[in-house]
Amino acid sequence: MKKIGVLLAGCGKNDGSEIHESVLTLLSIDRANAKAVCMAPDMDQLHVINHLTGMETEEKRNVLVESARIARGEITDIKNITAEDIDALVIPGGAGSIKNLSNYAIKGTGASVNHEVLRLINEMSDKAKPIGAICIAPATLTKALSSKNPEVTVGNDISSAEKIEAMGGRHKICTVDNIHIDKNNRLVSTPAYMLGPGIKDISIGIEKLINQIIDMI
Amino acid sequence: MKKIGVLLAGCGKNDGSEIHESVLTLLSIDRANAKAVCMAPDMDQLHVINHLTGMETEEKRNVLVESARIARGEITDIKNITAEDIDALVIPGGAGSIKNLSNYAIKGTGASVNHEVLRLINEMSDKAKPIGAICIAPATLTKALSSKNPEVTVGNDISSAEKIEAMGGRHKICTVDNIHIDKNNRLVSTPAYMLGPGIKDISIGIEKLINQIIDMI
Numbered sequence: 001m002k003k004i005g006v007l008l009a010g011c012g013k014n015d016g017s018e019i020h021e022s023v024l025t026l027l028s029i030d031r032a033n034a035k036a037v038c039m040a041p042d043m044d045q046l047h048v049i050n051h052l053t054g055m056e057t058e059e060k061r062n063v064l065v066e067s068a069r070i071a072r073g074e075i076t077d078i079k080n081i082t083a084e085d086i087d088a089l090v091i092p093g094g095a096g097s098i099k100n101l102s103n104y105a106i107k108g109t110g111a112s113v114n115h116e117v118l119r120l121i122n123e124m125s126d127k128a129k130p131i132g133a134i135c136i137a138p139a140t141l142t143k144a145l146s147s148k149n150p151e152v153t154v155g156n157d158i159s160s161a162e163k164i165e166a167m168g169g170r171h172k173i174c175t176v177d178n179i180h181i182d183k184n185n186r187l188v189s190t191p192a193y194m195l196g197p198g199i200k201d202i203s204i205g206i207e208k209l210i211n212q213i214i215d216m217i
Numbered sequence: 218m219k220k221i222g223v224l225l226a227g228c229g230k231n232d233g234s235e236i237h238e239s240v241l242t243l244l245s246i247d248r249a250n251a252k253a254v255c256m257a258p259d260m261d262q263l264h265v266i267n268h269l270t271g272m273e274t275e276e277k278r279n280v281l282v283e284s285a286r287i288a289r290g291e292i293t294d295i296k297n298i299t300a301e302d303i304d305a306l307v308i309p310g311g312a313g314s315i316k317n318l319s320n321y322a323i324k325g326t327g328a329s330v331n332h333e334v335l336r337l338i339n340e341m342s343d344k345a346k347p348i349g350a351i352c353i354a355p356a357t358l359t360k361a362l363s364s365k366n367p368e369v370t371v372g373n374d375i376s377s378a379e380k381i382e383a384m385g386g387r388h389k390i391c392t393v394d395n396i397h398i399d400k401n402n403r404l405v406s407t408p409a410y411m412l413g414p415g416i417k418d419i420s421i422g423i424e425k426l427i428n429q430i431i432d433m434i
Contacts (some may be wrong), residue, residue: 010230011236012286019228019287023240023416051285052292059276068268069229070236075269199240200247210358 002034005086008067009096014049018094022070028210038075040067044060046099063100078116083123087217093135102140109166113144130216132209142169151182155191177204186211219251222303225284225312231266235311241286243419245427252253255292257284263316295333300340300379304434310352319357326383330361347433350427352409359386368399372408394421
């Protein structure tokens with residue numbers, strides 16, 4: 001059974017992994033008869049957002065602990081995962097993918113990537129194992145692989161596209177029901193909620209991404 | 218566009234709504250070209266469980282605020298929703314459906330149902346509008362409609378089935394890829410993670426439940 005790493009960043013679109021994108025990732029992996037290996041960094045979230053009001057709260061939450069909600073408890077600290085353990089890696093979107101996995105949301109093109117995330121992405125790339133990134137997660141992926149000029153999509157958002165190019169990436173416009181493939185770097189990306197509009201729309205691109213990733217293994 | 222109320226109970230299988238079941242509910246509603254109307258009670262959760270360790274924490278979290286993570290912020294306090302506003306109601310499972318929407322998890326057959334949940338379920342039933350319940354949520358639904366002898370499934374768990382019968386319900390065994398329909402009371406239920414084993418399995422029963430509910434409108 002092919003093992004697909006799913007790198008989570010919390011639980012909620014404003015401070016963690018986007019929940020719909022993460023669950024649809026797990027659904028597509030299971031439907032493809034592959035096994036999801038969920039993981040997240042054991043660290044405090046950048047912050048906690050009340051998703052009803054959109055306002056920051058005083059709480060502290062841990063990325064691994066909150067990601068465990070999406071993973072139904074079956075999750076591992078990313079520090080214990082190497083590229084030997086998985087056949088591919090997928091990073092769902094949500095603000096956590098650029099607030100916790102990297103600090104792109106704060107620092108923009110000057111972002112740094114969490115050191116365990118940076119390590120695993122580069123291990124995967126060095127072994128030519130495929131990596132998928134959904135929604136805004138390609139920004140963190142681009143920063144992690146900037147020396148390889150990764151070609152990704154975040155949909156059609158000009159500001160994000162310009163930042164990706166400034167970080168050494170190449171941005172391609174893509175619709176929500178489709179994927180962009182960087183054959184040289186073995187990367188697959190899809191815009192998902194960067195474009196929306198709804199869950200049925202994003203499910204099409206995410207299913208294509210997972211099936212493509214699995215075909216590349 | 219048909220409007221399907223989705224009654225959430227937090228965000229996470231151990232103290233809120235089961236995330237996969239909730240997201241698959243939203244996916245099936247959108248794919249059926251209906252509109253999801255997410256709602257939850259504005260109240261403290263019974264407790265907060267660390268989903269990595271399974272242990273209770275000292276935190277306090279609000280059911281409506283945490284449910285907003287699954288609903289991407291588009292959610293209403295259940296007290297502002299009446300049976301006039303929706304064509305059907307669906308209750309995803311997870312421990313929150315029996316810890317927050319009722320106290321069945323603590324009190325068993327002597328449970329009481331949150332007063333707004335009790336009101337809305339009975340309004341829907343009085344208007345013969347269909348109600349769906351997933352996983353363990355049929356326990357709360359049975360308590361709310363006990364005088365009408367609701368016929369539901371929670372899979373094949375004997376202890377839960379006996380409690381449902383003791384609360385005035387009738388329990389039917391059902392597989393994860395199927396639904397049970399109570400035609401008289403216009404109720405539909407599916408076992409989901411009461412049986413599992415995986416997300417692709419539960420997605421089949423949940424999709425059937427949503428399509429059946431929409432056919433009954």
